[in-house]
Amino acid sequence: MLYPMSPKVVELKRKLESFMDRHVYPNEDRFYREAEELGPWKIYPVVEELKPLARAEGLWNLFLPESSRGAGLTNLEYAPLCEVMGRSHLAPEVFNCSAPDTGNMEVLERYGTEKDKERWLKPLLAGEIRSCFAMTEPAVASSDATNIESSIVRDGDHYVINGRKWYTTNATDPRCKICIFMGKTDPDNPDRHKQQSMILVPMDTPGIEVKRPLPVFGFYGVPDRASEVVFTNVRVPKENMLLGEGRGFEIAQGRLGPGRIHHCMRLIGLSERTLEKMCRRVRSRVAFGKPVSEQTVTQERIAEARIMIEQARLLTLNAAYAMDTVGNKVAKAEIAMIKVAVPNMACQIIDWAIQAHGGGGTSNDFGLTQAYATARLLRLADGPDEVHRNQIARFELKKYSNA
Template structure:
């Protein structure tokens, strides 16, 4: 296996680092201060996106730092998963950078779904505006009334009636639905079909957010923060009718699409976690060397140097495991790397949570304020231990594969 970045990937990596340092970092604090001032509480109808974001996006696009997650050389950067992983790590150091580069969730995953599975009409109507950064999108899967760790529990329905699909159900944690530019959702729902097995009973449907019957009920706070101007909403779909051609890849294809969507997306999430962990460790070291208590720098007290070493070891282990998963996906495909993908989905958010907790402790009261990004990183880490499958589900997948491997050896 080889983790070396390609010359093309290295060029992108150098330019991404420079853009974050020169263009994003100098204005990021002011951006979030403006968000706080212009996005009052959970009333998403009043949320505004600071104008500086569009200015940054225009600069990024002009420099070709745009849609870098997409392996298509015409529509994206044409990078391997492994090469893009190193870019994702850099964007993870900033809460704003993924959006600036049009590489933010859930849009990146939704764009990849449309690129891989969408019809030409769906691509023209929704993919191209998303790739251009003109609109935002939403992914509606999790439901409040069932244990969504088992997606077959889904109660929302997508029923064919004549030449229409009728959608009913309640979704929540629909990320991005508070954004003023959100225009379309991918709605995953049960499409009963007695002729098909249980993993071909669900579909993904494109739903314009202005369709009659789509009602945003509220934004759901994460640790008390509404994550404006992005937001995570609870949405009711009541007898929403869309044409049959709004199925993505046809009825019953939901789980197959979901697996194709989640593989690369988990690499992105995990590498962003690693980038955030690197940033948190840097902040902890800076704080620990600059602040003095009891006559010594904070890092010289209470075993803090050992914690720095433990953080370094954990971050490097997580990075290597994630790059291995990315390399395997590039080499043999997503489905052959499912064990490794499950492993990194457990490891990376837990490492970020561990490192951020240490950084918060070093910062004292400042650590739980908004003066540094640590609370946002902590929220990211703790949330990702639930999103895209909780830790326990991924551990179960890993254990099942290990037991099967042992069983295949028989009595030898």
């Protein structure tokens, strides 16, 4: 194995897989039912029931590299565990390893003050509250984050925040208590990457209105609680500014690098689960006098799916290794490559699985429509394919700048 797992990770992976078999997979139907019946404004009881069980088995806060507050795992060590959790939409939050909380906790750990950590990071790590991240805006093309129009204006000992955000995951969750908000503090700065800042905004601050939940392909609350939020003259203390004015992009890069690894490893787990469903389905169905699994087109798709998953996993593990050894900034190309390759791989495999399931594949009975919503969303979240491809091309062309 190119990236062998340490004994510690092997044991954690065994415990995770056992927990998934005993508690997660048997409760998936209930999870989807509660999400549909209760909607995105409520807490889903099944998630809260499973959290104490996961914590009791030591399967809690497995992320957070370079910190004593987590499990002490590197990105490479966490990757195979993240893959296991990605096999089910129910799993990540059960282990307190779901977005955007993981990214927000990493921001607080790296850039927050001790006061911030005590007030926000500690209850987030305990799973007592949840958080949201407000970056994307409906009025501008957010694929270029320098387009952000929301304002953060200094007024004495406070900052005044105004803006409209959407795809602010978790904002409809009643446990969501803190928001990391990205806006412009210096819109006239000639360096467009020094115009933005990030600031902590408690969700009970006057002037915040969670306008509506946003469905992802018709799903509310699964895989995310995407939301539209309006901030009108929201006042927060100047101490809530993270790292300093003009350092929003710097924080974003520190936050999004690990997040992209997490998304990609979860998608690999989801793709593995989807391929399993596809194989079981085609072995149990007969068409034109023989099992669907014996149709050449089916075999070709299964073979291609296996090849694609293995390629994606190796590419992602390579990115995780690079992040651990040379840092997120130097590993930008590796991170960008997986962000393009893995969601596209997952979309294709899920599409083949839907086809193999026939009409039933387009229903919600097999978990394939939910899986596709996740994979397709992730071709846009944390930067669309086009942005990452342009970045990769620039890195490549730079090698020949003196040619």
